[in-house]
Amino acid sequence: MSDRAFIAQLEGYGLTMAEIHYYRPDAPSWLQLYVWQDYDLAPDFPVLFGFLDHWRREIEAALHSVRIAHEQLIRPAEWRAIDGVISIQ
Template identity: 75%
Template sequence: MSRRDFIVQLKGHRLTTAQIHYYRPDAPSLLQLFVWQEYDLAPDFPRLFAFLEHWRREIEAPLHSMCISHEGMIRPTEWRAVDGVIDIR
């Protein structure tokens, strides 16, 4: 994690992921998936909505749907011990 990422987390930003389905301009019957991920503030999501406004202005691909996931809190990384050894030769 970079220093900037840690600092914005201390200011309340949390990792936000948006799965954006959109219609392809060259093939309007097909859907394409774009995944956007950034540290943002819930529930207003100013960075996400700024990106969507940029999309609306600059990209000729109409949106179909979007799913937003948001990490709720800073916590230690989770790990677990694995019993066994995998030998790769």
């Protein structure tokens, strides 16, 4: 059995983090911070936007702002070709 996160990364998903600022339902003048993290596809972010749609439908707290950070952890290695042969004795 393989790890779900590793399989997602091989399929092009990267680690996405969102800082979600929202107004507290019991104190509407106060902002609260929620940090969300999952694997998602940039630049469309279908997993994050699905979560935000769920938030708007099911949670009383109104969103103020969302800040997104994304990093593709598995990517092609950087290399350069070198002409020559090195003999090791």
